[in-house]
Amino acid sequence: MNPEKNEEKTNSKKEAVFQSVRGMHDILPKDGAAWMDMWNVGREISELHDFTFMETPILETLGLFEAGVGKMTDIVEKEMFVFKTRGKEDVALRPECTAPIMRSFLQNHLGHFASPLKVFYAGPMFRYERPQAGRYRQFHQWGFEIIGDGDPFYDAEIVLATLHFLSALGLKELRVKINTVGCRVCRPTYQKKLLQHYKANKKELCKDCARRYEENPLRLLDCKAQECRELLSGAPIILDHLCQACNAHLRQVLEFLENNMVLYEPDPHLVRGLDYYSRTVFEVVASDKPETALAGGGRYDYLAEFLGAGRNVPGVGVSIGIERVLEYAASKKLSIGRKDRPSIFFVVVGEEAKKKGLYLIQKLRLARVRTLESVGKKSLENQMRAANKAKAKFVFIFGQRECFEETIIMRNMDSGAQETIPLSRMVEEVKKRLR
Ligand code: AMP
Numbered sequence: 001m002n003p004e005k006n007e008e009k010t011n012s013k014k015e016a017v018f019q020s021v022r023g024m025h026d027i028l029p030k031d032g033a034a035w036m037d038m039w040n041v042g043r044e045i046s047e048l049h050d051f052t053f054m055e056t057p058i059l060e061t062l063g064l065f066e067a068g069v070g071k072m073t074d075i076v077e078k079e080m081f082v083f084k085t086r087g088k089e090d091v092a093l094r095p096e097c098t099a100p101i102m103r104s105f106l107q108n109h110l111g112h113f114a115s116p117l118k119v120f121y122a123g124p125m126f127r128y129e130r131p132q133a134g135r136y137r138q139f140h141q142w143g144f145e146i147i148g149d150g151d152p153f154y155d156a157e158i159v160l161a162t163l164h165f166l167s168a169l170g171l172k173e174l175r176v177k178i179n180t181v182g183c184r185v186c187r188p189t190y191q192k193k194l195l196q197h198y199k200a201n202k203k204e205l206c207k208d209c210a211r212r213y214e215e216n217p218l219r220l221l222d223c224k225a226q227e228c229r230e231l232l233s234g235a236p237i238i239l240d241h242l243c244q245a246c247n248a249h250l251r252q253v254l255e256f257l258e259n260n261m262v263l264y265e266p267d268p269h270l271v272r273g274l275d276y277y278s279r280t281v282f283e284v285v286a287s288d289k290p291e292t293a294l295a296g297g298g299r300y301d302y303l304a305e306f307l308g309a310g311r312n313v314p315g316v317g318v319s320i321g322i323e324r325v326l327e328y329a330a331s332k333k334l335s336i337g338r339k340d341r342p343s344i345f346f347v348v349v350g351e352e353a354k355k356k357g358l359y360l361i362q363k364l365r366l367a368r369v370r371t372l373e374s375v376g377k378k379s380l381e382n383q384m385r386a387a388n389k390a391k392a393k394f395v396f397i398f399g400q401r402e403c404f405e406e407t408i409i410m411r412n413m414d415s416g417a418q419e420t421i422p423l424s425r426m427v428e429e430v431k432k433r434l435r
Pocket of ligand 1: 134136
């Protein structure tokens with residue numbers, strides 16, 4: 001065969017290999033241990049703080065997010081994956097999970113089960129954003145929600161659970177940026193003041209803010225565009241316009257945080273990009289990378305009403321960006337992920353040994369002994385090399401002779417000592433040595 005032609009064939013084959021959708025990434029085996037560790041830590045912290053797992057579908061009706069997150073927010077206006085089902089229903093891949101959780105709370109009357117209801121969720125969210133470092137179109141969030149109680153105690157509890165989660169993963173020097181966005185009583189007055197401030201310079205606002213000026217003036221405060229940043233100085237802050245109830249609420253949240261030695265930083269420009277927030281809003285950042293929020297949340301006392309409940313159901317929650325957390329941890333060389341050595345590497349030599357080998361390997365695994373193998377490598381040398389690479393504590397060598405004699409060779413990979421043990425005592429002997 002003509003080698004050049006052959007190469008051409010290989011290249012065109014390469015081009016034809018499917019790629020993941022832009023902005024959506026695979027979690028690769030090299031990162032598997034860190035992800036598993038994160039789930040484990042998350043589960044432990046959730047249990048300690050009494051949050052119960054719940055899950056909602058990835059697909060929801062489009063109207064849920066329009067009503068909950070807000071039609072005029074960036075998320076709903078520009079970032080959702082929306083389509084029609086075959087049944088002509090308008091649906092969206094969830095861009096966040098608080099609205100779905102509240103939907104489920106109302107639909108399933110979860111308020112009857114606990115007061116407040118404390119739940120956690122974990123899973124993929126979808127936003128059609130411009131992909132860049134730490135920003136994906138499919139990303140994962142771990143969320144805590146407390147529904148049914150408006151006490152500032154629970155705002156603080158959400159912040160504390162978030163910090164507990166992040167510090168249990170090894171993240172240090174975290175800061176909490178915190179603000180309030182007021183309530184229906186005080187926010188309109190503040191918004192009026194804000195509009196007065198911007199009125200004279202309205203023409204200088206960026207394109208998005210020109211629109212926000214009319215529809216969502218609070219968002220003028222957290223616009224990242226340089227022209228809008230410049231107009232920020234001298235803008236009124238909501239703290240000067242809070243009603244008594246919101247003022248007291250904020251003061252109590254901060255008191256709870258202080259009592260728990262939480263380093264918080266009042267940020268009067270923090271408003272967050274979702275309409276459902278009322279009163280407390282916060283973000284958690286690493287001190288040395290304050291521009292990237294690892295987690296964000298707040299109170300959403302009007303969300304139930306937005307969703308048609310006909311009444312207010314107080315709630316407060318947070319979502320933690322898992323990719324952001326793991327990427328930050330990796331940049332700090334924090335060792336997230338299981339590092340313990342495998343107990344056994346099982347080497348088989350010959351077809352007969354392989355046949356019986358799987359039975360023995362399964363026996364070890366059923367006895368909860370972590371057992372690795374690489375039977376495809378065939379030769380003893382290659383399998384031993386793999387065992388070394390895996391840093392196994394012990395290697396079992398099972399060849400023709402052992403198969404016939406019903407024994408197995410056990411090699412201690414640290415000392416090099418080797419012994420032959422009867423198969424009938426295999427599990428017992430391993431357990432003794434691993435103790
Ligand atoms: P939000 O739901 O917007 O309050 O965001 C909560 C957290 O989710 C953020 O602090 C980020 O850590 C994470 N997050 C939000 N959007 C993205 C994205 N496009 N890619 C990766 N992480 C994200």
